[in-house]
Amino acid sequence: MAARTDIRCENLSLTFPSRSGGSTLALDALTCRFEAGKVSAIIGPSGCGKSTMLQVVRGLLGATSGEVRFVNRQTGHSVLPPAMATVWQSFNLFPWLTLIDNVAFGLEVAGVPRRERRARAEAALARVNLSGFEHKHPGQLSGGMRQRVGIARALVMEPEILLLDEPFGALDAQTRLVLQEEVGGIVQATGASAILVTHSIEEAILLGDTIFVMTARPGRIAREINVELPRPRTMAQLSEPEFVALFAEIYELLKSEVLKAMASEREAA
Known part of the structure; x- marks a missing residue:
């Protein structure tokens, strides 16, 4: 589905609430915009609120103050939240279901007729290069293949916005590189926002x-960086001067925030 909704x-x-009876400020006056049809990456120290912000955007958590607005890119008017789907770090597959039934599960819950949901599930599995594995069970697959199923399960819902919460974190380094x-x-081909x-x-x-x-907790936006590198991007570009310079810029920002987070942890210990 071509994206047309900005998220503000x-x-x-x-x-x-904290265990001691006090409170912990996870996000603090955080302001940013995720543009329709773009991939927005969020990076920051552990515990800075990255996943928390994602859950607020999805509506799984309510902000204490401030708001998330969904805005039609053409008209500038606020609209209802568009269709969204999440790919998590953990695979969360049903081990007793075949791959096609895992992928079609959300459609079944939504009341989509059996023939249509199986056709859509087959197409989603094909998109992640798993054609021919429809009747396998998750336990028969590698970690990388199981995460592909998780991606297919999100894509089959035809979301306008795809939320990716450290989707490769549980994978080995080589598989992670390939799936990246x-x-x-896949995201570019679907036209979705991510x-x-x-x-x-x-x-x-x-x-x-x-x-x-993002800054160390409480999470704010320290810097917004536009990536001007041409697509498609591959690991072969890691040594190119533009990639190296961008990596160094982000590393210096992150290093500062990670050191702040480590100092805060020492004080709290």
């Missing part, structure tokens, strides 16, 4: 049109 996070703050390139092509949460600078550069670097 406006002064988002979120406070959690594949997912970049928001990617990652700890990897290379991943953010390979997949992102825009990179948001």
Whole structure:
């Protein structure tokens, strides 16, 4: 589905109750815009609120203050939240279901007729290069193949916005590299918007049109960086001067925030 909706996070703050009876400020007046049809990568120190922000955008968590607005890119008017789907780090597949039934599960819940949902599930599996595996079970697959199923399960819902919460974090390094390139092509081919949460600078550069670097907790946007590298992007570009310079810029920003996070942890210990 071609994306037409911008997401605007406006002064988002979120406070959690802490175990000590006090409160923890996870997000603090965070403001940013995720553009329709673009891949926005979010990177920052552990515990800075990256996944929390993603859950606020999806509507799984409510902000303490501020708001998330969905805006039609052409008219500038606020609209209802568009169709969204999430790919998580954990595979979350049903081990007793075949791959095609895992992928079609959301459609079944939505009441889509059996013939249509199986056709759509087959097409989604083909998109992630899993044709011929429709009747296998998750336990028969490698980790990379199971994550492909997770991506197919999101794509089959035909979302306008795809949320990727560290989707390659549980994979070995080689599989991760391959899937990074594949997912970049898939997102571009579908025309969807994507928001990617990652700890990897290379991943953010390979997949992102825009990179948001977050501060140590409480999470704010430290810098918004536009990635001007041409697509398609591959690991072969890692040594190119433009890639190296962008990596160095993001690393210096992250290093500063990680050191702040480490100092805060020491004080709290």
